[in-house]
Amino acid sequence: MENLQRFQGKVVVVNGASRGIGRGIALRFAKEGAHIVVSANEDRVHSVAEEIRTLGNQALSIVCDVTNKKEVEALYQQVVQTFGKVDVSIQNAGVITIAKIEDMTEEEWDKVMAVNTKGVFLCCQAAAKVMLQQGYGCLINTGSGQSRDGFIYTPHYAASKMGVIGITQSLAKELAPRGIRVNAFCPGIIETDMWLYNDSAWGKLLGNYQQGELIHEWVDTKIPMKRAGSPEDVAGLVTFLASEDAGYITGQTINVDGGLIMS
Ligand code: NDP
Numbered sequence: 001m002e003n004l005q006r007f008q009g010k011v012v013v014v015n016g017a018s019r020g021i022g023r024g025i026a027l028r029f030a031k032e033g034a035h036i037v038v039s040a041n042e043d044r045v046h047s048v049a050e051e052i053r054t055l056g057n058q059a060l061s062i063v064c065d066v067t068n069k070k071e072v073e074a075l076y077q078q079v080v081q082t083f084g085k086v087d088v089s090i091q092n093a094g095v096i097t098i099a100k101i102e103d104m105t106e107e108e109w110d111k112v113m114a115v116n117t118k119g120v121f122l123c124c125q126a127a128a129k130v131m132l133q134q135g136y137g138c139l140i141n142t143g144s145g146q147s148r149d150g151f152i153y154t155p156h157y158a159a160s161k162m163g164v165i166g167i168t169q170s171l172a173k174e175l176a177p178r179g180i181r182v183n184a185f186c187p188g189i190i191e192t193d194m195w196l197y198n199d200s201a202w203g204k205l206l207g208n209y210q211q212g213e214l215i216h217e218w219v220d221t222k223i224p225m226k227r228a229g230s231p232e233d234v235a236g237l238v239t240f241l242a243s244e245d246a247g248y249i250t251g252q253t254i255n256v257d258g259g260l261i262m263s
Contacts, residue, residue: 011086015066020190020231034088079130117167132180145186182251224260
């Protein structure tokens with residue numbers, strides 16, 4: 001990583017930051033000088049704030065269910081009380097389940113849509129209320145390869161992630177004249193807890209794959225760059241989108257997937 005310090009004094013909120021991609025994004029912004037707010041569903045998010053403080057940055061951790069409007073509004077109020085502003089908000093919390101259509105429950109559908117789509121909207125809405133008062137800000141939403149191309153056994157997840165593009169484009173048009181940019185990123189195969197579940201659940205339904213076999217097959221056959229991605233790969237794109245170099249970019253959805261999807 002280059003030794004950039006693009007976010008000195010900036011306040012960056014990362015939702016879904018207790019592990020995986022969100023944690024990687026939070027650490028990258030911290031290494032570039034930002035004050036960080038990490039939030040997630042469970043108490044383990046506090047350890048990420050501890051980790052960031054050891055880098056010398058100010059960090060706040062808040063347990064917040066992104067599907068709960070009151071908790072989301074309280075989160076951004078606490079950020080303003082602590083740091084006085086929100087420069088960047090990254091809507092990254094996400095969940096997935098994998099099931100055949102005859103087995104998928106209504107609860108699975110509702111939960112995936114609530115976290116991945118409604119959660120993105122609620123966080124954008126609460127962050128935007130702060131940013132509109134400031135007259136500036138940057139919202140970055142988490143899509144997926146399934147924002148582009150729905151994959152088997154995950155109609156709810158594909159719908160939820162295609163919805164993220166709709167939210168991003170609509171808000172980008174509304175908020176651009178008021179100083180706020182809104183973009184999205186689409187990770188491909190990124191090695192996290194979510195991917196371990198995907199590998200195992202898709203592996204069982206698509207054939208008799210052992211843990212780790214499916215990911216290796218897909219990396220070999222589907223990814224031109226022939227490797228899975230890391231949270232750091234994703235963080236490189238997200239920090240660019242939040243930086244001044246991306247100052248003329250809004251309403252865009254960008255893949256970070258080693259060439260898996262080229263549309
Ligand atoms: P992980 O499962 O490793 O982490 C998910 C994060 O979301 C955790 O911090 C979790 O918090 C948080 N979260 C889940 N539900 C809620 C909720 N209701 N409220 C607040 N936080 C919540 O996933 P990844 O890091 O792999 O994925 C991050 C994002 O990237 C997701 O949106 C995912 O859909 C997307 N993505 C990932 C891909 C991959 O290959 N890994 C591919 C494409 C997209 P807690 O620990 O407290 O449960």
